[in-house]
Amino acid sequence: MFDFSPDELVAIRLSLKVAAVAAIASLPPAIAMAWLLARRRFPGRALLDALIHLPLVLPPVVVGYVLLVTMGTRGLVGAWLLEHLGIRFAFRWTGAALACAVMGFPLMVRAIRLSIEQVDRRLEHAAATLGAPPWKVFLTITLPLAWPGVVAGAVLAFAKALGEFGATITFVSNIPGQSQTISAAIYNLLQVPGGESGIWRLAAVSLCISLGALVLSEWLVRRQRGRETEVL
C-alpha cells in the first residue's frame, strides 16, 4: 500500500517545504503584528486587526485571485520584485508558500497575540526599571514568556499550510514539482479513474504529518513550562 509513485513523493516533499517555509517566514511579521495589537494603542488599530483577519473570512479563491493580480509577474508588486530582486512567485513553489503564509497569518497572529496579552505587564515594568530598553524587555521577558503561543501559532500555520488548497491553486495553479502540494495532488487523483489508492496514501501521509506537528508542539510547550516550574 505504501509504495508511493514518484509524483506522490514529489508532492509530499513539496508540501513539507511549502508549509515549513510559510510558517517560518511568517513568524517575524506575525510576532511584530501580535505585539503591536496586544501592547500598543494607535489610531487604525481596529482596522489593522480586521485586515489581518480577512484571509480567515474571505473565500480562499478570492485571496488567491488578489495574490495573482498583485504578486503575479504583471502584478504591481510582483513585477517590481521580479525586475529588481529577481523574486518570482507566479506558478512557483514560492508562490504556494506565499499563499499558504497569507492564509495562515491570522491564525498565527491570534495565537501569539493571546499569549502576549497574558504576559504580566508588571514583569515588563520591573525589567524596564532595571534599565532594560523596550527591545530588551521584549526579547528577554515578553517573548520567552509568550513562547507557548508562538509555538502554537507556528504549528497552526504549518497545519493550515498543509491543508491550504483554494488560494494556492488559484494563484500558482497545480503544477507537479512546482505547486502541486498534497491537497492539489489528491484533487488531481480525484479526477482520474483508479486514483483511490493514491488518495488513501496521501491522506494517510497528511494525517501523520499533522499529528506529528501537534505532538511536537505539545512537547515543546510542556518542556518550556516544565523549565519554569521545575523543583530543585
Place this chain on the structure above:
Amino acid sequence: MLDLDLHLQRGSFTRQVRIQSDARVLALTGPSGAGKTSVLNAIAGLLRPRSGRIVVDGQVLFDSERRVDLPMHRRRIGYVFQEARLFPHMDVQRNLRYGGHVQAQAARFGFDAVVELLGIASLLQRRPRNLSGGEAQRVAIGRALLSQPALLLLDEPLSALDAARRGELIPYLRRVCTETGLPMLYVSHHPDEVQQLADGVHVLE
C-alpha cells in the same frame, strides 16, 4: 536629595504632591488611597504626571515645563514592588544579573557583596516559584541594587508577607539601609516599621 512637585491625575480630579527632603532614607506614609504608590510610579516613570517636576539627587527625571521625560530604563531608579515580580523563566542568579549590564565600571554594588548582604547565596540556582515570599523579596531587593540605581524605591515590601516572614526580612532591610548608603524612598503604612529605618518621614494626606 529628592525634590518633587507633582500634579497627578486621578479619575476626574488631580492631586498635588510636594516633597522636598534631604533625608537619605525617607519614609512615605499616609492612609491607603493617599497616592503613595502613584508617587513611586511617577518617580520610576511608570506613571506620567499631568505636570510638575521630579528631581533626584540633582538629576531632572521629569519636568513638564522643560519637556523633560526620561524613559523608565534611563532613570536609574531601583524599584522593589509589593510583590517580588521575579522573572519566572530565569533562575535567581539570572534574575539578579538582569540589570547588571549597566555601567559595569561604575558599579557601586558588586554581585558577591549583594548576595552576601541579603543572605541569598544558597538560592542562586533556584527558580522563583520555589522561593518563599521572604526569600523572593530579598532576591528582588538584590536585583534592584545590582542595577546600580541612584535611588531605591520600596513599595511596602513587607505587605505581602505574614508576620513571621516580616520579622525575617526586617533585619535585611536594615542592613541594606545602613550598609549601602543608598538614597531610598520607603512607602509603608506602618509607622513603627519605618521609624527603625528612615531618617525622615513624609506624610501624604
